[in-house]
Amino acid sequence: MNSTNKSKVIYTILAWTISGMIFFPILWTMITSFKTESEAISATPSLFMFEWTLENYKDVLARSPYFEHFMNSVIISLGASLLGLLIAIPAAWSMAFVQTKRTKNLLMWMLSTKMLPPVGVLIPIYLLFRDFGLLDTRLGLVIVMTLINLPIMVWMLYTYFREIPHEILEATRMDGAGIKEEIFHVLLPIALPGIASTLLLNVILAWNEAFWTLILTAANAAPLTAFIASYSSPEGLFYAKLSAASVMAVVPILILGWFSQKQLVRGLSFGAVK
Numbered sequence: 001m002n003s004t005n006k007s008k009v010i011y012t013i014l015a016w017t018i019s020g021m022i023f024f025p026i027l028w029t030m031i032t033s034f035k036t037e038s039e040a041i042s043a044t045p046s047l048f049m050f051e052w053t054l055e056n057y058k059d060v061l062a063r064s065p066y067f068e069h070f071m072n073s074v075i076i077s078l079g080a081s082l083l084g085l086l087i088a089i090p091a092a093w094s095m096a097f098v099q100t101k102r103t104k105n106l107l108m109w110m111l112s113t114k115m116l117p118p119v120g121v122l123i124p125i126y127l128l129f130r131d132f133g134l135l136d137t138r139l140g141l142v143i144v145m146t147l148i149n150l151p152i153m154v155w156m157l158y159t160y161f162r163e164i165p166h167e168i169l170e171a172t173r174m175d176g177a178g179i180k181e182e183i184f185h186v187l188l189p190i191a192l193p194g195i196a197s198t199l200l201l202n203v204i205l206a207w208n209e210a211f212w213t214l215i216l217t218a219a220n221a222a223p224l225t226a227f228i229a230s231y232s233s234p235e236g237l238f239y240a241k242l243s244a245a246s247v248m249a250v251v252p253i254l255i256l257g258w259f260s261q262k263q264l265v266r267g268l269s270f271g272a273v274k
Helices: 003-032 055-063 066-097 103-115 118-131 138-162 166-174 179-190 192-208 211-216 224-229 239-259 261-268
Strands: none
Touching: 003 239, 055 239, 066 103, 066 138, 066 179, 066 192, 066 224, 066 239, 103 138, 118 138, 118 211, 138 192, 138 211, 166 179, 179 192, 192 239, 211 224, 224 239, 239 261
């Protein structure tokens, strides 16, 4: 075996090992969801040799309005992603094609806001939401999810737009196209893979957001992250039921990621190869 083949084998083994380490907690959670509570907290838990049961899923569905939480997650994540695109596309366009000497500083400032701990702005946001009647509302969470993920959306779209040759847009301007025609008829079709991956990534980020959903919701607008947290009580953790709730919350977004992985990879690698 030559050195090239050895390298391929080593990288393959390494990739499968890392993938297994990442997937193992998900597998463990799925398996635990089919155990009884006593088996779930056993000092010597078995991975497969136990009495499989669906009682945890039945109890979760009987105790909580799962489908209401599910619809809240869908509406909030999609709403925040679409609203974010409406803001991020023109912002990224202006920074990519109408640059000034402050553009890079502005981009770095936007990215630096993601480094701010959410608890640092908790009190002002909570008070604003209280005064405007946005607590425990879908609209309130859509606004929050849009704002916290907007820097990432702008950065991603800016990167994609920068890979588009300026000559194409200059040609459309010479033909008399305005800004609206330039964006909708030229820029968006070319950058569609990047826009789609940005949308999908933002849906995933909004779906998995837990901090703000637990702070700003109670019952009416609670998404699946709050649904999972409801299985942590002062009496203790119900590991099997918590695992079942986690699986029911994670599976929809895993399915979305599975079916859209080609689009995600294509969009994330947009412009990487010339």
